[in-house]
Amino acid sequence: MVKAGDTIKVHYKGTLNDGSQFDSSEGREPLEFEVGSGMVIKGFEDGVVGMKEGDKKSVNIPAKEAYGEPNAEMIFDFEKAQIPSEIPIEVGGTLTMNNGQQNVPVKIIAVEETNIKLDANHPLAGQDLNFDLELVSIQPGA
CATH class of the missing domain: 2.40.10.330 (Thrombin, subunit H)
Incomplete structure (x- = not known):
């Protein structure tokens, strides 16, 4: 199961609440990152913890755990x-x-x-994000 310190590979599709897609790993290599390193947004990282290889899961990430609210x-x-x-x-x-x-x-x-x-706000600031996740591999941390 995925935990902090593991390096994982995950396929994902990101959509907004209106169903429009803003990003996807489809047709590309899966996203690889170390869990807990802050390389991806907090809600995405939290979403993969506990998954096993081959697991599929959908997560909703409120704006505050994604790119935050727009800043005036x-x-x-x-x-x-x-x-x-x-x-x-x-x-x-x-x-x-x-x-x-x-x-x-x-x-x-x-x-x-x-x-x-x-x-200069991030284009996804103020948006709740939805991700369909598929865990491809786990490389356990030290």
């Missing part, structure tokens, strides 16, 4: 003049910004005369 501080204005002219600026589009450590995707939520309003 992650919505900000940015000067349009600072964006190269060849980059399209339209509501719903995305840009990639660098926070000094890594690239962060941001969504354009409003276009004004001199500024655009950007949302």
Whole structure:
């Protein structure tokens, strides 16, 4: 049975409550990670604990155990003049910004005369997530 410290491989399909799919391992190698390492969201990690090889399971992960609720501080204005002219600026589009450590995707939520309003929240923030899981293998931890 899966426990913290084990390295596992799992196939998964992720859907929102409206049934739309946001991610899947279908057609790819299964996701491999060490349980308890924080490599995946808490609710996903909690969902695999106790599974055995070959087990299938569906889990619902509330937003707070997934990507959290949207944070108002992650919505900000940015000067349009600072964006190269060849980059399209339209509501719903995305840009990639660098926070000094890594690239962060941001969504354009409003276009004004001199500024655009950007949302740097994770695209799945505020969403409850559903995963269909199939445990492929367990490599016991030390």
